[in-house]
Amino acid sequence: MTQGRFTAETTRLDDAARAGWLYYVAGNTQDEIARKLSVSRQTAQRLVSLAVSERLVKVRLDHPIGRCMDLAGQVTDRFDLQFCEIVPSDPDAPGLLTGVAIAAAEELERVLKSDEGRIIALGTGRALKATVEQLPRLACPQHRIVSLLGNMMSDGSATPYNATIAMAERVGAKHYPYPLPVLASDPEELKVLHAQEAVRNTIGLGQQADLTLVGIGQMGRQAPLVVDGFVAEAEMEALVAAGATGEITSWIYDSDGHVLDCDFNRRVASVPLPKAAERRIIAVAVGEAKRPALAAALRGRLVNGLVTNEAMAERLLAGK
Numbered sequence: 001m002t003q004g005r006f007t008a009e010t011t012r013l014d015d016a017a018r019a020g021w022l023y024y025v026a027g028n029t030q031d032e033i034a035r036k037l038s039v040s041r042q043t044a045q046r047l048v049s050l051a052v053s054e055r056l057v058k059v060r061l062d063h064p065i066g067r068c069m070d071l072a073g074q075v076t077d078r079f080d081l082q083f084c085e086i087v088p089s090d091p092d093a094p095g096l097l098t099g100v101a102i103a104a105a106e107e108l109e110r111v112l113k114s115d116e117g118r119i120i121a122l123g124t125g126r127a128l129k130a131t132v133e134q135l136p137r138l139a140c141p142q143h144r145i146v147s148l149l150g151n152m153m154s155d156g157s158a159t160p161y162n163a164t165i166a167m168a169e170r171v172g173a174k175h176y177p178y179p180l181p182v183l184a185s186d187p188e189e190l191k192v193l194h195a196q197e198a199v200r201n202t203i204g205l206g207q208q209a210d211l212t213l214v215g216i217g218q219m220g221r222q223a224p225l226v227v228d229g230f231v232a233e234a235e236m237e238a239l240v241a242a243g244a245t246g247e248i249t250s251w252i253y254d255s256d257g258h259v260l261d262c263d264f265n266r267r268v269a270s271v272p273l274p275k276a277a278e279r280r281i282i283a284v285a286v287g288e289a290k291r292p293a294l295a296a297a298l299r300g301r302l303v304n305g306l307v308t309n310e311a312m313a314e315r316l317l318a319g320k
Contacts, residue, residue: 012050016054019037020047020057030048058134058136068087071317075306078317079316083305086309087103087309088310089309094311096286100284100285100286101133104282105135114143117143118210119210120145120209121206121274122163122164123149124215125215126161126215132166133166137170137171140171141173145174146175146209148249149270178271183250183269206271207271212280214249215284216246216293218246222289223247225247231264239252239264243260244260244262246292251268255299257296282305294306294316
């Protein structure tokens with residue numbers, strides 16, 4: 001980018017930030033913003049929109065919504081959780097990630113603001129990627145960000161949903177990517193891979209994490225494991241027939257939240273699932289497709305925290 005283009009881009013973002021502040025903080029109308037910035041009303045409108053799209057402005061609802069708080073209490077009691085945050089649902093888009101991602105980012109930010117060094121472990125997936133994108137930029141060199149599974153897809157390319165590097169760059173923390181593929185070719189190869197010093201170190205950090213955030217993967221033809229090419233449709237059908245209900249960091253479990261004894265799990269290279277009784281493990285999930293998998297993870301105590309929306313909470317409590 002040339003110096004001129006850089007200056008123009010910076011000026012545009014400066015104007016957007018001013019417009020966003022005038023609209024969301026000072027309570028100005030778009031006509032008032034246009035007058036104060038000496039632009040047209042249409043330009044003022046575009047600048048306010050730009051402030052939001054570039055995440056220069058983040059809107060948070062300070063008023064506690066009674067229904068969400070009631071649901072959080074009920075879900076906490078039902079599944080004996082340590083942490084539960086329920087956000088409002090959009091009736092027309094019950095699977096919308098934005099509100100859930102903001103709430104999960106707020107909990108991450110709370111931990112990141114600790115002066116004492118913390119270890120934060122992350123899984124992968126759309127929900128965690130969206131969560132990291134909602135984090136403000138911070139300077140947290142005292143913390144360590146650890147990936148719980150490899151970043152390599154079946155064709156050797158990097159998965160687009162790995163959140164560890166993006167989060168570390170966003171908050172200025174040291175990061176530990178998991179230096180293995182998602183799957184080994186067989187158990188013997190897995191032993192060799194796990195014997196590497198870098199791998200042993202990363203596994204140790206993951207198992208000591210002060211906070212672990214994971215996504216929930218459903219089973220079936222639309223499962224992330226199938227879509228990303230790790231499991232063929234025929235193999236997925238066999239897994240479902242054997243009781244597979246969901247997966248966390250590629251570990252497949254049944255409807256009671258028990259990790260299946262199967263060939264696939266014997267080749268999973270991910271960090272072994274930590275015990276929720278000993279660590280803070282928060283699931284971030286929305287969408288009806290993930291409900292059976294999430295319910296199983298909660299029943300099996302694979303997680304002890306949850307960030308989701310009203311629609312999911314109501315379905316979990318109804319047992320449907």
